[in-house]
Amino acid sequence: MFRKEMKIESNRLIALDTYEMVLEGDLVQYIKNPGHFIHIQIGEGTAHMLRRPISIADYDKQINQLTIIYKVFGEGTDWLARQLPGGQINVLGPLGNGFDLSGIQGQTVIVIGGGVGVPPLYNLVKQLNSQFNDVTAILGYQSKVSIFYEKEFKDLTQTYIATDDGTYGYDGLVTDVIRELRFSYDHYFSCGPTGMLKAVQHQLSDIDGYISIEERMGCGVGACFACVCQADNDKGYVKICQDGPVFHAKEVTL
Amino acid sequence: MFRKEMKIESNRLIALDTYEMVLEGDLVQYIKNPGHFIHIQIGEGTAHMLRRPISIADYDKQINQLTIIYKVFGEGTDWLARQLPGGQINVLGPLGNGFDLSGIQGQTVIVIGGGVGVPPLYNLVKQLNSQFNDVTAILGYQSKVSIFYEKEFKDLTQTYIATDDGTYGYDGLVTDVIRELRFSYDHYFSCGPTGMLKAVQHQLSDIDGYISIEERMGCGVGACFACVCQADNDKGYVKICQDGPVFHAKEVTL
């Protein structure tokens, strides 16, 4: 993990309050697999003492670039949205452990994303594809205006879109879509709000699954114990920033 | 007095750590005379709760522009120095009472400036000239590298430069220069560090004089009582931001 200035290649609105930012820098070379996150410094000076964790949505080592997709939520993401191409931001990363895809080859896989949990699944699907898996993506959004990367996902794999308010695609939750599809899968991968992850964990409890979880963070590197989650291990907990954010669905208690 | 966004026309280094910034905006129309100051908001958000008072060095109502000259001293002026032309800064002004020049016509006048006290004297000399006064300017700087606006002053009037370390012009203090000149004047106007103003006040005690003084400020508009100075009046004090920053030399006790 490193702390580096990264150059902003682009920063554009892609859905309601949602931006895609492309960053360039050496840090990209150290990404191991999809699912890592970066910890972004906000503003100048010391007004914002905490960095903001944002998942890596995509990356390309050849051109030294990574993509993040973020929703404007509070002061930090609002500041991010106002940064201009050509500028620099200070990034700590790549952090955490991403999705471990070793051995996942030629299998049937379902990836389930909700809202700002969708981004890390994008590069994940790319890599699942490259390992000859049969991938189905189910993506849930609040509303039609919140949808992003529909085409990008559809270009990669079979993709179902659901909206909470029914303004586009399936009218309902991702778990409703899973229920309707009634296929069987070898593995699932999921990222999204805790409520959704809980429901998925429950619904797909007999499938080998991996979930990426969120928690408010301090250090982002495992030193402050801000981001713990109860877990079924020796210690009784995991640190999301260091041991995760991706965990085996059976390991953590949401 | 108004609070307005002003557009940065230029911002350039003119001496060691010293910048000249030209601002454009309607606020210029409300300037009454030389010696007013503006109160500048620093940075975004609430990291800097206090504005920074900076004198108006020059202004031109025809083109809606004013000039400030400031030295990088701490966080606020450092931020100012990093602002780029085309950007905007939030300004409160014009504040205070400047130099009252009514009746000062066809007289002999000496203006004495020290360091960042020099700027407000620039437009002052312009106006004294326009009222047919015979003006002598004595400007003190720390060192050769700190000197700014020498040519600009010399283009207006007879100007003597002194440096504390003798690296340029007269080797010594402005009071030494005054002593050497040994002319007599009808009025003096001075702005600079308190030590200098005290010395001038003392040296020229028999001349009608006006001094512009500095103090750390809160509101800048007379409401918080941060910037008081002992004075020979009913109340026993003046508020520099509201009653000044220019005072009759006999009125205030430095």
Add this chain to the structure above:
Amino acid sequence: MNLSVQLGGLTLKNPVMPASGCFGFGQEFSQFYDLNTLGAIVIKAATGEARFGNPTPRVAETSSGMLNAIGLQNPGVDQIIKQELPFLEQFDTPVIANVAGSSEEEYVIVAEKLSKASTVKALELNISCPNVKEGGIQFGTDPELAYQLTNKVKNVSSKPLFVKLSPNVTNIVSMAKAVEEAGADGLSMINTLTGMKIDLKTRKPLIANETGGLSGPAIKPIAIRMIHQVRQVSNIPIIGMGGITTSEDVLEFLLAGADAVAVGTANFQNPYACKDIIDELPRAFEKFGYNSLNELKGVVST
């Protein structure tokens, strides 16, 4: 949207007022906007005689805050009544007068005089000025003394009495309880925290008085905590303050248990702060799905 609020017998148009000491006696800010906009006006502290305050520098900037040690400079209660209050009479906005002193007697005299002024609609008893040795801070840190003083002042005042608490205490709840038992009609909280900044160049404290009171967004979490704590044991109205700069901050204070709020330091960064906050309040209510002030009251405390 109806923003009006009942506050210890007063009816305010809205719950936002400038904090004492940060708005003078109103004249200066009336150049920026119509003071009728305000829920109330809290004027600068009054003492028995004129005070000239502390030596300068009296203010310093700190991260997201500032230090001040004005030292209760004011022309004295009689001059305030004679020279400052008449200007405020023209506005349809209740005036709350801040009462300071060095001794019980002084507080009582000042309170009695101000309470008789028709323009003054309520008193705020400042037992928490940290910037003057004899500025009342001893009354603000000792529940016994606070009780006695509040009691005495209450006896001479016919107007609602808000007691302004100091955050520089181990136990804010016991202070609040003491003044409530003594008859306070409400509380103002919080005053500033005692702080200091050192000038690396001169190697001396930046504030001539050495220490000053810390205010601004830096202290907001402490204000919210203290108001929340006090709201859990007390039902009297609270005027909340400490670091408010936006309408969303106002919602946070109301949720914590305040009934109205005061805005101090923010007036220096933005002279329109109070007006802007009031103008934006309806939008903030809407954004977070509140339909009335009552919906927020003490939500977090229950």
Add this chain to the structure above:
Amino acid sequence: MNLSVQLGGLTLKNPVMPASGCFGFGQEFSQFYDLNTLGAIVIKAATGEARFGNPTPRVAETSSGMLNAIGLQNPGVDQIIKQELPFLEQFDTPVIANVAGSSEEEYVIVAEKLSKASTVKALELNISCPNVKEGGIQFGTDPELAYQLTNKVKNVSSKPLFVKLSPNVTNIVSMAKAVEEAGADGLSMINTLTGMKIDLKTRKPLIANETGGLSGPAIKPIAIRMIHQVRQVSNIPIIGMGGITTSEDVLEFLLAGADAVAVGTANFQNPYACKDIIDELPRAFEKFGYNSLNELKGVVST
């Protein structure tokens, strides 16, 4: 320039160390830079048994600061000695162990065990954690209790004992005096101020524990004031902390009366914070015309 400093019997290469709880047990930050750079390392609080801490969320950002309510999560003193200390042995940097507990007995047991560990060169007695009901805060606000506890711990510890003071008190001087009289070899000040933030969306406190400890630049003026106050009545070494982010901040703490400093929250914004500060210290000394650490000591207090 010689930055070394004597601190209650320890010799430090320089006066800068990470603050307890903000640096884990060193492993994570050793990925960023060589821990030999540091003046000392203060490790995370140890309790008698393993503690799982408070529910999440445990941190929230505030203006120029943050709230935390980790709740003393740690694997217990025995595990710390067995599993965490060995890693730190490799460094030529003194380890200061932070001691926490809910009862006098627990503190004494933890202190005794840690004091016997050869890697541990000094103890920091945490009587000021505001985030756990039984986290020792009662010892940190009552001079009597603080005296007794310090005394008992001092009796079982052969290593220098620093007592970490809480700023959530009316009178910091009486706390400092009490622990000094009880035999403390030094003081650490300040711990966090109790604060709270409310989430306008959920209408609940943002920190699951409701309140949390406020740290970061927001509280620096309070830290400087308290250190200055204590330095005027006490000569024992002070480790100063509270909002340090730059080498100039370090100078300010030394001028106020600290002998060394600890850096907490800044490590989160910049994982190289301690190293950067140490690297820049000589330049800061030069900028303000100081030639040695001794020139700064207590300058403002005398």
